[in-house]
Amino acid sequence: MIHYKTESEVALMKEAALLVSKTLTEVAKVLKPGITTLQIDKLCFEFVKDQKAIPSFLNYRGYPFTICASVNDVVVHGFPNNTSLKEGDIVSIDMGVILNGWHGDHAYTFILGEASPAEIELVKVTKESLYKGIEKAIVNNRIGDIAHAIQEHTEIKHGYGVVRELVGHGLGRSLHEDPQMPNYGKRGSGPKLKENLVLAIEPMINLGTREVYTDKDGWTVKTRDGKASVHFEHDVCVKRNKALILSDYSIIEAAEKANNELNSTYY
Ligand code: MF3
Ligand code: CO
Secondary structure, three states, X not given: OOOOOOHHHHHHHHHHHHHHHHHXXXXXXXXXOOOEHXXXXXXXXXXXXXXXXXXXXXOXXXXXXXXXXXXXXXXXXXXXXXXXXXXOOEEEEEEEEEEOOEEEEEEEEXXXXXXXXXXXXXXXXXXXXXXXXXXXXXXXXXXXXXXXXXXXXXXXXXXXXXXXXXXXXXXXXXXXEEEEEOOOOOOOOOOEOOOOOEEEEOOEEEOOOOOEEEOOOOOOEEEOOOOOEEEOEEEEEOEOOOXXXXXXXXXXXXXXXXXXXXXXXXX
């Protein structure tokens, strides 16, 4: 069943989504070679707690952390660990919160210092594909229009692998609501979009094969060929003429840029 939100509920969801954006901004400020994803997890946990919100991934179906930290060939659901991040790592941080009973859930992929040109391009194109999908999130379009726009930009145009096993989702009082939001599909297919449907749109795009497998920890999803994967996620509200993006990359990007400039002056 699809839950459409009222205007005031959308406003509350924007608060939740923005809290995730603010937390990811804190991550952007401290990311550099040497830091561990477990340190980042702790930082996010404390930040969310200080804002009187609940980290929603923690204990969700037994998930043991606040964030998912998916490095290089990890697609999604990577466990934070004690390994120091290094120059060239591609790091997706995905996080959810519950604020005043409403969920925010979004993700951003960072590049640490210098990565290969192919990986830099993958990050850029995956982020672009998210916005291409969002452009289609308007009343009377269908889920397949969003899905196809993402697939077209990544798989058809750039030859990347679009992960089939994992999809985006509706978002609201629950982390995962109907409808499912795949990153591949046919134009004009799937449920019709109505005003104030809130979707978590989250392309998971691989440099090589689209095939993935789940690690023996039961969570960590990795690429079959060991090549890099990138994940971006926004919380988006369907509107009549132009979708409303509830989460905010601009603050994350500003912190990312400042941090990159700071770190590069040390070399
Ligand atoms: N953004 C992901 C999702 O929507 C993250 C969920 S991780 C989990 O499924 F730990 F909460 F499962
Ligand atoms: Co999600």
